[in-house]
Amino acid sequence: MAIEKKTIRLLILEDSQNEAERLVSLFRNAGRATRVHRITSSDELAEVLQQSWDLLICAPSSEHLEPSEAITAIRRQSKDIPVIQLVADNDSDAITEALMLGARDALPQGEDERLILVANRELASLEERRARRTAEVALREAEKRCQLLLDSSVDAITYVHDGMHIYANRAYLKLFDYEDGEELEGMPMIDLIAGEDQARFKDFLKNYASGESAAELGCSGVRADGQRFQVRMSFSPATYDGEPCIQVVIRAENDNAELEEKLREISSQDLVTGLFNRPYFLELMDTAAQRAVSGTQIASLAYIRLDRYGEIAADLGLAGIDLLLTDLANLLREHFPSEVQLARFADDVFTALLPGQSPQQCEEQLGGLLKKVEGHLFDINGRTAQTTLSIGVAGLSEQTSKAQEVVDRAHRCADELEGNAIKVFNPADELAAAANRGNLTAMVQQALENNSFRLLFQPIISLRGDSDEHYEVLLRLLNPQGEEVPPGDFLSAAKEAGLAEKIDRWVILNSIKLLAEHRSKGHNTRLFVHLSGGSLQDQTLLPWLSVALKAARLPSDALVFQIGEPDAVAYLKQAKALTQGLAGLHCKVALSQFGCALNPFNTLKHLHVDFVKIDGSFSQDLSNAENQEALKTLLASLHAQAKLTIVPFVESASVLATLWQAGVNYIQGHYLQGPSQSMDYDFSAGEE
Known part of the structure; x- marks a missing residue:
């Protein structure tokens, strides 16, 4: 699912x-x-x-407008703008005063992190x-539609609060013979229940309210004229x-009625185990999730998988495995109290819904x-079988809005076990679990959070x-198994998830840091850093970059920002403004992947570019004369426009003479050196 990139609207009183x-x-x-x-x-x-506006940050004081006045003005207009008040010192009185006025938080000035x-x-x-608030509006709309459906329903429906009618639809009034x-x-x-059933009805309601009763009751009703019916x-x-x-x-x-009840029972049952x-x-599970979200009752799901199911089924045969499953179902019924709801969820999986218990509370019982079971x-037709469980x-x-998510989490925990063990889902493992399952977006998020991308450097030689x-600068990502993920794959996933700009900034910041360190040793090094299509559209990039370069005390021309031709064509107006x-x-700016657009030189007209x-x-295949000619023609046009040219993917010495004759300025490729974790190429080695 793509993450929408949201711009913060920030007010500052300073x-x-x-x-x-x-x-x-x-x-x-x-x-x-x-x-x-x-x-x-x-x-x-x-x-x-x-x-x-999304946020107001107030300095400790202002000559033009006191922070307290700003907070009061926001409250007076009933605006939902959180206010963060900065205080001059760690003054607890000033912090308390700001919070009492309505600031969401107050903290000492200068504590940036x-x-x-x-x-x-x-x-x-x-x-x-x-x-x-959006959900509340949607809920009101849904309630209006629901009211229309209630009024026109053929089923008799009433709403009861503390045992009293608060609403009854037309079908209900008709059923009990009331006009209005x-x-x-x-x-x-x-009052609408026959006298002999009233005590039972009262007990049912009491038990239902405490969550201990079934959801259905059969009894005798009494119409307005005294007539009874079931x-x-x-x-x-x-x-x-x-x-x-x-x-x-x-x-x-x-x-x-009896047949309907039987059909309802059969439709909800597993035929082998009766669960x-x-x-x-x-x-x-959906009902339990609703109760949990409303704060009425938490619950836990145990995903109980038989170990070695395939092996046992092959050994016992279909009839034998059914007997084992039935025996195990009975064992589960005996083990759990009656309020625990049990199901056969899959061939080798049982599930238990434990109401009112957190996962930690039900660990002992499980x-x-x-x-x-161990x-x-x-006893299978005179033979003995044994098994264990993974739970x-x-x-x-x-916070559980979707029951299916809970099932998936418990399922994953069971899958991670070797057998005869319990694993409780830890919310902190969610991202890691997704990354382990090969979810590229999760891997990217994890790498951003843990600072675990790798930067490689490949020399560009004159x-x-x-x-x-x-x-x-080339970016690499290792999956949880320590293998390199193809860059095209994870960058594509990052782009879809709206994380491309974040990655660009991570690369820029870390490149600046490493470059500043490298240049301090006397090297006059420049780095080519790639910018994604997302960064071309990011209007905050330039001011951010200016601050980052000043902070690192790097000369601006130490970085060459590389834009791909496909992105430049797609976002030409933004690329022009950025360059x-x-x-x-x-x-400096480089345009990469040049020459594949319908009219590549048209793109160049609009962009301020130093390298191509x-x-x-x-x-x-530069051994082919036609290919050589195409490259030479392209290079001649670029050199006529005073562009410095780079040819990548130089994989052998045989092409060097052709490239030199064509006037190429720089080359790059595995023949010279592949990407490396350090900037250690000897640039003086090639000088004559």
Whole structure:
């Protein structure tokens, strides 16, 4: 799923322009794109509050507008803009005062890392609040549609709160022979139940409210004229007008009631074991997830897999394995209390839904099950069989919106076991688990979080006696098994997930750091760093880059930013603006993969480019005279425009004479040196 890249709309109350710019660069260095406005007066604040903003950062004080006034103005307008108040010292009174005024947090000025962490927390919280408000609107719309469906339903439906009717649809009124809903409002539902069934109905409601009862009840109903009839009621939790209540659906009993009940039972059962089947258990999981999200009741799912199932099935045969499964199902029934819902989930898998328990709380009970099964001798038609279990456990909590995710987590935990063991899902392992499963996006996210990408350097060597040191920076990613992931694969996944710009910034920052260290040893080195299509469109890149280069005390021309021709063609307007901006910063620009567009020189007209790297296809099979001519023609046109040319993929000495005659400025390839983790090529070796 692609992650939407969100620009933060940031307000800053700070008299110093330099300090405001420093704060903005903090966010940009942290990979957050920002649109910023600095407030200089109360009138200006009133004006900007007409727009939508994500965060306000207040300096300890301001001559133009006191932070307390800004916070008050936001509260007065009922704007949901989190405020972070900076304080001059770690003054607990000032912090408390800011929090009492309505700031979301207050912290000492200058604690930059903490500021970013707090800001990220508040921005995430703001997104949650906005999502909740959107969900509330959607819920109201859904409730309106639901009300229309209720009114027109052929089933008799009522909503009951504390045993009293609060709503009844037309079918319900007709069933009990009432003219108007107002006649039933405030009337206890028990009044519509026959006297001999009232005590049973009362007990049922009490047990249902505590979650200990089934969801169906059969009893006698009483119409307004006193006539009795048999009904079957289905109960489910609901809300009506924002109030928690019980929805009751009533169907009049008929001659086929027993048959219907039997069919319902069969449709929810596994035919071999008599436990619930997979579809019905997933419905139970959905209901449990709803209870967990609403805070009513947590639960845990145990994913119980038989070890060596294939081997045992081959040994016992189909009839024998069915007997073993039936015996195991009975063992599960005996082991777990009655409120635990059990299912046969797959051929070799049972599941148990344990209400009211966290995964940690049910570990002991599941450990007892492991021992019980390990020591149990299964009698299969006079033969003895033994087996063990692998149990994965995951919890349903207020953060569990999808039951299927819980099943997947418990399943993964069981799959990771060698046998006869329990593994409880750890939320912190989610990213690592996804990476282990080969999810490229997860691997990229993990590499960004753990700083675990690798940078390699491949020399770009002059054919014209230029002694400057040039290297192209190449990014590599290792999978959890330690194998290199093809760059095209993980970069494509990163692009889809909206992470390409983050990767670019990671590469730039780490290249700058390594280059500054390398140049301090007396090397006059330049690095070619690739920019993705996403970075071409990122308007915050140039100001961020300016700050990063100054901080590293590097000359701007130490970096050559390389843009691929396909990206330049696709985003020509943005590429033009970026190359002009880079020229303004005195950075060099290279256009790579050149020569494959329909009109490559048209692209060059619009871009401020210093180097042009020919597409690798032009340096293949240069023994062919036609290919040589095509390359020479392309190079001659580029040299006429005073562009420095680079030919990559030089794999043998045989092409060097051709390239030299064609006037190529620089070459790159495995013949000279492949990508290496260090910048150690001897550039003086080739000088005559």
